Amino acid sequence: xxxxxxxxxxxxxxxxxxxxxxxxxxxxxxxxxxxxxxxxxxxxxxxxxxxxxxxxxxxxxxxxxxxxxxxxxxxxxxxxxxxxxxxxxxxxxxxxxxxxxxxxxxxxxxxxxxxxxxxxxxxxxxxxxxxxxxxxxxxxxxxxxxxxxxxxxxxxxxxxxxxxxxxxxxxxxxxxxxxxxxxxxxxxxxxxxxxxxxxxxxxxxxxxxxxxxxxxxxxxxxxxxxxxxxxxxxxxxxxxxxxxxxxxxxxxxxxxxxxxxxxxxxxxxxxxxxxxxxxxxxxxxxxxxxxxxxxxxxxxxxxxxxxxxxxxxxxxxxxxxxxxxxxxxxxxxxxxxxxxxxxxxxxxxxxxxxxxxxxxxxxxxxxxxxxxxxxxxxxxxxxxxxxxxxxxxxxxxxxxxxxxxxxxxxxxxxxxxxxxxxxxxxxxxxxxxxxxxxxxxxxxxxxxxxxxxxxxxxxx
RNA sequence: GUCCCCAUCGUCUAGUCUGGUCCAGGACGCCGGCCUUUCACGCCGGCAACACCGGUUCAAAUCCGGUUGGGGACGCCA
Numbered sequence: 001x002x003x004x005x006x007x008x009x010x011x012x013x014x015x016x017x018x019x020x021x022x023x024x025x026x027x028x029x030x031x032x033x034x035x036x037x038x039x040x041x042x043x044x045x046x047x048x049x050x051x052x053x054x055x056x057x058x059x060x061x062x063x064x065x066x067x068x069x070x071x072x073x074x075x076x077x078x079x080x081x082x083x084x085x086x087x088x089x090x091x092x093x094x095x096x097x098x099x100x101x102x103x104x105x106x107x108x109x110x111x112x113x114x115x116x117x118x119x120x121x122x123x124x125x126x127x128x129x130x131x132x133x134x135x136x137x138x139x140x141x142x143x144x145x146x147x148x149x150x151x152x153x154x155x156x157x158x159x160x161x162x163x164x165x166x167x168x169x170x171x172x173x174x175x176x177x178x179x180x181x182x183x184x185x186x187x188x189x190x191x192x193x194x195x196x197x198x199x200x201x202x203x204x205x206x207x208x209x210x211x212x213x214x215x216x217x218x219x220x221x222x223x224x225x226x227x228x229x230x231x232x233x234x235x236x237x238x239x240x241x242x243x244x245x246x247x248x249x250x251x252x253x254x255x256x257x258x259x260x261x262x263x264x265x266x267x268x269x270x271x272x273x274x275x276x277x278x279x280x281x282x283x284x285x286x287x288x289x290x291x292x293x294x295x296x297x298x299x300x301x302x303x304x305x306x307x308x309x310x311x312x313x314x315x316x317x318x319x320x321x322x323x324x325x326x327x328x329x330x331x332x333x334x335x336x337x338x339x340x341x342x343x344x345x346x347x348x349x350x351x352x353x354x355x356x357x358x359x360x361x362x363x364x365x366x367x368x369x370x371x372x373x374x375x376x377x378x379x380x381x382x383x384x385x386x387x388x389x390x391x392x393x394x395x396x397x398x399x400x401x402x403x404x405x406x407x408x409x410x411x412x413x414x415x416x417x418x419x420x421x422x423x424x425x426x427x428x429x430x431x432x433x434x435x436x437x438x439x440x441x442x443x444x445x446x447x448x449x450x451x452x453x454x455x456x457x458x459x460x
Numbered sequence: 461g462u463c464c465c466c467a468u469c470g471u472c473u474a475g476u477c478u479g480g481u482c483c484a485g486g487a488c489g490c491c492g493g494c495c496u497u498u499c500a501c502g503c504c505g506g507c508a509a510c511a512c513c514g515g516u517u518c519a520a521a522u523c524c525g526g527u528u529g530g531g532g533a534c535g536c537c538a
Binding site for chain 2: 170
């Protein structure tokens, strides 16, 4: 088995493309076959090298390694002219001299009459030769059926009468998409073509090219689209869709890959898979055929899951860039790891974790004004003051600290929570934080004292 | 408009091929509870779906037909 992912570098790699890549990768790796990358950069106007770099780094971030160097279509001109030449020689293609304006006008008219726009075949039997501005068209059979057994959809077929004589070589000499894809897939020995649903209607045209070329046909599988909450095709309108944007938001590649895999594929009731587990469980026959809505909540849940599984050391390193984004750099490794351990179960993204851990590293904490208003009353300040002598030394253990809270709350006839909150606010600036004992250990007595004093001096 | 495809909880899905074990299972989210120094985590419980109509059959989420709804495609873009 040999599969390929063939993006065109006209934009960032988005989640739909990433899923296509993933399924191709899984199919190949499961079967012990090959997975190759082909950059379809024949659209000279819109293709940009920066997008190629974006695609490459997205795939490597996701862990989808390809075999061999990526192939670039712009470097394969000879191959395309060879295949086009074969079609011309066999009488399956012909030169068309129709002016662009006439074609455009015909399309406009057809659409106006609510017809399917199709080339009328004017040059088909004229036996024209090449000329400046001429294009090469494929001679589509006027009748009959072209069909295939789709890996995900089952039998699909089109009436050849629906197809027209498509352009295979443009007037600038470059092949069009359908020509290039077929020439590449044939010459690269691709056995399974897994691509988006939006290519279904290209398939009969490509099949006809394979047949005219007398080339072995690959298996085709068309993956259902990924849609936004409004059930429209996923696009920028739905917020972030590029793979790298998810990285910047603090998602782990394992989470995104796991989520994408479950969009259209399943293995019983199982939800959590590593790439390796998916690889062994993967099967083309268990790909679903209905479109799926991209739902960030489930991705968040998976991300939280993988964050919880990441050991402190690793998590600390992953959090660093996000902390740096908050202006916190050069952080002590031990302290960062300890901090990471305390926020690990309190956020869904690395970014959230960084935000929740930031208080450990700031010179002074900014008190949440609402909470300060509520907690730094006369009684609150009194409670806070009481911690000063008690915390000259670090409590021996979490139990020790708990005993301290117990005694304060009992003495004052308040709940433990009420005894803890003023301290929490002073130490962390917020009413929600990791356990106070952990916080104290990481901050140390000196910092704790300073923060308590700062809170005591706080004036709204 | 024409052609192609799709249709199970709000969402992702199992079950559909090989009808009965499904008054439909899991997960996310949501709601309630427990745990608890806060927030989380965790645990327990709950709400929630076979688009509709007809047919075949002793029996249909599962098979057939139609309707409706949704998506995609209709370029010298890929």
